[in-house]
Amino acid sequence: xxxxxxxxxxxxxxxxxRVTIICRASQSISNYLNWYQQKxxxxxxxxxxxxxxxxxxxxxxxxxxxxxxxxxLTISSLQPExxxxxxxxxxxxxxxxFGQGTKLEIK
Amino acid sequence: xxQLVESGGGLVQPGESLRLSCAASGFTFSSYWMHWVRxxxxxxxxxxxxxxTDGSSTTYADSVKGRFTISRDNANNSLYLQMNxxxxxxxxxxxxxxxxxxxxxxxxxxxxxxxxxxxSS
Numbered sequence: 233x234x235x236x237x238x239x240x241x242x243x244x245x246x247x248x249x250r251v252t253i254i255c256r257a258s259q260s261i262s263n264y265l266n267w268y269q270q271k272x273x274x275x276x277x278x279x280x281x282x283x284x285x286x287x288x289x290x291x292x293x294x295x296x297x298x299x300x301x302x303x304x305l306t307i308s309s310l311q312p313e314x315x316x317x318x319x320x321x322x323x324x325x326x327x328x329x330f331g332q333g334t335k336l337e338i339k
Numbered sequence: 340x341x342q343l344v345e346s347g348g349g350l351v352q353p354g355e356s357l358r359l360s361c362a363a364s365g366f367t368f369s370s371y372w373m374h375w376v377r378x379x380x381x382x383x384x385x386x387x388x389x390x391x392t393d394g395s396s397t398t399y400a401d402s403v404k405g406r407f408t409i410s411r412d413n414a415n416n417s418l419y420l421q422m423n424x425x426x427x428x429x430x431x432x433x434x435x436x437x438x439x440x441x442x443x444x445x446x447x448x449x450x451x452x453x454x455x456x457x458x459s460s
Contacts, residue, residue, distance in 0.1 A: 266446045268384075275434055275453055276376075276384060281446040319384055323438075323445035326398050328374065330384040 234258050234322050238331035244339040245310055253305045253334045255320035260300045264324035267296055267305045270333075271316045279318075280305065310336075341365040341449045343435050348454030355425055359454055361418040361435030369393070369413035372438040374447060375420050377431035387433070388420065403429075425458045432456075 235258035245251050255265065263283040268276040278287045280296040283303060293308040307314055315338050320331040347359040361373070375387040388399045388409040397409050408421040418435050433454050436447040 263443075264445060268447075270384075275450040276447075277450075278446060278448050281448075282444045285444075287448070321384075321447070326389060327386045327400055328389070328438075328445075328447075329386060330376075333383040 233327055234261060234325060234329055236320055236322055236329050236331040238318075238320055238334050240334060241332065242335040242337065244337050246339045247310050247312060249310045251307050251310060251336065253318055253320075253336075255298075255303045255305070255331050257301045257303075257322055257324075261322045261324035263299050264322055265296070265298065265303045266321045266323060268319045268321065269314075269316045270319065276319065312338075341437070343437065343449055343451035345433065345435055345451040345454035348433065348456045350457045350459065351425055352460050353426055353458055355458075356421070356423045357425060357456060359420040359422065359433055359435075359456070361420075361451055363416045363418065363437070366437070368411075368416040372440065373409075373411060373418045374436045374438055375409060375418075376434045376436055376447070376450075377429075378434070378453075379428075379431045382431075385431075389438070390418070422456070425456075427458050430456060430458050 237256045239254045265283045267280040269279050270276045284296045295306050317333045317335045319333050342364045344362045374389045390397050390409045394411045406424045410419045435451045437449045439448040
């Protein structure tokens with residue numbers, strides 16, 4: 233199975249900050265990397281798929297990049313509604329493994 | 340509008356069984372692979388199982404293999420997860436998710452709201 237590792241596990245930031253979350257795969261997954269946002273008590277919501285494609289209606293302050301084994305999610309200017317937990321997921325092979333999550337908290 | 344609605348969760352004792360359902364609407368259900376993903380309280384997302392479009396191929400996480408069975412009824416736009424011999428560590432919110440797939444993309448683009456399964460004596 234492909235292991236996905238996110239860093240950091242938690243992050244404190246302020247509104248307006250630029251933040252980057254890193255996701256690493258245990259083997260190459262080409263560009264089969266997706267990002268989800270989850271708020272407490274809610275289902276995950278798709279943010280970015282295939283490394284860098286924004287899902288419909290996702291704000292342009294979100295961006296993704298990378299290939300192979302290293303990927304990043306960047307939020308260019310944090311907004312209050314962005315404080316949530318973010319998960320990366322590989323869809324290169326089954327099982328479709330997730331990273332452990334990065335909890336983004338208000339500083 | 341795409342909708343996935345889970346049902347069937349509840350409180351059961353260790354060793355008992357439970358069947359989750361996921362009712363799909365707003366899309367051609369028979370054209371999509373479907374998955375179950377679970378989340379234990381305060382923990383991260385864990386993939387559980389997947390089924391192909393006609394139900395002829397299924398895959399399971401090692402932690403549930405031999406105890407859980409995924410199935411689908413394309414005529415009734417429904418996905419199921421039969422969970423037998425439940426353990427305390429199966430306690431989680433269970434989500435069904437649709438997988439959109441193309442030549443260069445595979446992604447869980449829609450998720451249900453989740454069904455809570457609690458295994459406790």
